[in-house]
Amino acid sequence: MQIIKKNKTLIIAEVGPNxxxxxxxxxxxxxxxxxxxxxxxxxxxxxPHKVYSDDAFKADYQKKNDGNRSILDMSKKIQLKRDxxxxxxxxxxxxxxxxxxxxxxxxxxxxxxxxINLPFFKIPSGEILSIDMLDxxxxxxxPVLMSTGMSTFEEISYALKYLNKNKxxxxxxxxxxxxxxxxxxxxxxLNVIDQLRMxxxxxxxxxxxxxxxxxxxxxxAKGALVIEKHVTLSRKNKGPDxxxxxxxxDFKKLVRKIRNLEIILGDxxxxxxxxxxxxxxxxxxxxxxxxxxxxxxxLKREDIVFKRPGIGISPIDIKKILGKRLLKDKKKNxxxxxxxxxxx
Numbered sequence: 617m618q619i620i621k622k623n624k625t626l627i628i629a630e631v632g633p634n635x636x637x638x639x640x641x642x643x644x645x646x647x648x649x650x651x652x653x654x655x656x657x658x659x660x661x662x663x664p665h666k667v668y669s670d671d672a673f674k675a676d677y678q679k680k681n682d683g684n685r686s687i688l689d690m691s692k693k694i695q696l697k698r699d700x701x702x703x704x705x706x707x708x709x710x711x712x713x714x715x716x717x718x719x720x721x722x723x724x725x726x727x728x729x730x731x732i733n734l735p736f737f738k739i740p741s742g743e744i745l746s747i748d749m750l751d752x753x754x755x756x757x758x759p760v761l762m763s764t765g766m767s768t769f770e771e772i773s774y775a776l777k778y779l780n781k782n783k784x785x786x787x788x789x790x791x792x793x794x795x796x797x798x799x800x801x802x803x804x805x806l807n808v809i810d811q812l813r814m815x816x817x818x819x820x821x822x823x824x825x826x827x828x829x830x831x832x833x834x835x836x837a838k839g840a841l842v843i844e845k846h847v848t849l850s851r852k853n854k855g856p857d858x859x860x861x862x863x864x865x866d867f868k869k870l871v872r873k874i875r876n877l878e879i880i881l882g883d884x885x886x887x888x889x890x891x892x893x894x895x896x897x898x899x900x901x902x903x904x905x906x907x908x909x910x911x912x913x914x915l916k917r918e919d920i921v922f923k924r925p926g927i928g929i930s931p932i933d934i935k936k937i938l939g940k941r942l943l944k945d946k947k948k949n950x951x952x953x954x955x956x957x958x959x960x
Contacts, residue, residue: 618759618787619735619736619759619787619789620787620789620819620841620842622883623878623881623882623883624878625836625840625841625842625843625874625878626655626656626821626841626842626843627653627654627655627656627842627843627845627870627871627874628654628655628656628657628658628716628842628843628844628845629649629652629654629656629657629658629845629847629867630658630823630844630845630846630847630861631645631649631657631658631659631660631846631847632658632659632660632718632846632857632861633660633694633695633855633856633857634846634847634848634849634853634855634857634858634861635659635694635696636693636694636853636854636855637693637694637695637696639696639697639700639703639704641849642659642696642700642704643703643704643707644849645657645847645849646704646707646708646711646713647707647711648849648864649713649847649864649867650708650711650712650713651868652864652867652868652871653868653871653872653875654713654847654867654871655713655714656713656714656715656716656735657708657713657714657715657716658716658717658718658738658844659696659701659704659715659716659717659718660717660718660719660720660740661695661696661698661701661717661718661719661720661724661727661728662691662695662719662720662721662724663721663723663724664688664691664692664695665688666721666722666723666724667691667720667721668687668688668691672687672688673687674686674687674690675797677796677797677856677859677860678690678856680859681797681854681855681856681857681858681859682854682855682856683854690856694855694856698727701717701728701732702731702732704717705732714735715732715735716734716735716736716738717732717734717738718738718739718740719743719749720740720742720743721749722746722748722749722752725737725749725752725753726752729752729756729758734758735758735759736758736759736760736761737753737756737758737759737760737761738760738761738762738763739753739760739761739762739763739775740763741763741764741765741766741767741793741795741823742766742795744762744763744764744767744771744772744775745771745774745775747778750775750778750779751778753779754778754779754780754781754782754784755782755784756784756786757784757785757786758786759786759787759788759789760779760786760787760788760789761789761791761821761842761844762775762776762779762788762789762790762791763791763793763823763844764790764791764792764793764812765793765794765795765823766795769811769815772790772812772816773815773816776788776816776818787819788818788819789818789819789820789821789841789842790812790816790818790819790820790821791820791821791822791823791842791844792806792808792809792812792820792821792822792823792835792840793822793823793824793825794825795825796825797825797856797857797859797860798825798826798827798859798860799824799825799826799860800826801826801828801830801831804826804831806822806831806834806835806838809822809835809838809839809840810838813839819841820839820840820841821835821840821841821842821843821844822835822836822840822842822843822844823844824843824844824845824846825846825860826860827860827862829862829866829869829870829873832845832870832874833870833873833874833877836874836877836878836881837877837881843874845861845862845867845870846860846861846862847861847862847863847864847867848861848862848863849863849864850863851863896926897925897926897927898924898925898926899924899926900924900925900926900930901922901923901924901925901926901930901931902922902923902924902925902926902927902928902929902930902931902951902952903920903921903922903928903929903930903931903933903934903937903951903952904920904921904922904923904928904949904950904951904952905919905920905921905946905947905948905949905950905951905952906918906919906920906921906948907919907948908945908946908947908948909942909945909946910942910945911942911943911944911945912941912942913941913942914939914940914941915937915938915939915940915941915942915952915957916938917934917938920934920938920952923949925951927951928951928952928953929951929952929953929954937952937954937957940957940958940960941957941958942956942957943955943956943957943958944956
């Protein structure tokens with residue numbers, strides 16, 4: 617099973633918890649994101665008590681963006697009900713966009729996959745070493761997108777080996793990611809995309825937490841086949857991820873720019889447009905008579921110069937015509953064609 621189309625970036629709009637626990641908001645976001653042109657809209661699901669121990673605490677960005685409530689309370693408030701995800705998938709199908717969802721505990725993962733039928737598994741950066749979830753995913757042939765934020769190359773290698781332990785053939789795409797919210801430009805380090813591709817021989821994508829569109833466009837230019845961008849109705853909303861997300865007007869611009877960039881990038885084949893072929897005829901040079909040459913003369917080097925246009929014999933073929941006789945008189949400064957020469 618493949619989720620990537622040739623020469624088309626898979627654009628994932630990551631809603632995550634940006635619906636703030638409201639199914640109504642989530643359904644509104646599906647309609648707006650579909651109109652913006654995304655291929656996939658992705659949600660998140662967790663059973664908070666199965667994710668957080670009594671010693672769990674908030675990251676600094678969560679403290680700043682979410683206020684004083686505990687991480688457990690925060691997680692409870694921003695969760696949709698499990699049954700809501702059936703509604704989300706149905707709404708996505710109606711809008712012609714793919715529903716996807718990340719899980720943060722094994723029970724949630726099983727529910728999503730077995731009850732809702734995930735199109736692919738998305739492993740969040742924080743779950744890359746959760747071996748119970750990796751073990752479950754390893755038994756399936758569904759595609760896997762794995763974010764690599766916070767992960768060393770050794771940890772990525774470990775996760776890949778764990779996923780492949782059952783020798784199931786599947787598509788695995790590694791997403792370069794910097795787990796800062798928002799991520800500063802000086803920390804994005806997009807050249808790691810090249811390292812991931814080289815070290816692991818996998819297709820590569822990019823999960824973005826920066827506030828602009830430049831990083832996503834640069835990642836596409838570097839060959840990222842998947843772009844994941846957090847989306848919100850308003851960056852002013854209260855909640856952990858809104859500040860590092862893109863508002864819909866900017867997300868729509870990003871989608872349009874990515875599609876234009878795909879056209880610019882083209883493919884790996886060297887293809888000449890009609891315009892370029894026309895310019896080639898004008899700009900290249902051909903073999904031209906350096907002086908008046910009479911019929912029957914064997915061509916010598918001093919009989920030949922190279923001048924535009926490029927519709928005659930190429931200069932690189934000069935050795936093929938030296939010593940051949942002209943079949944007709946040739947005026948100075950006129951092109952010499954193959955048909956003007958004896959065949960032997």
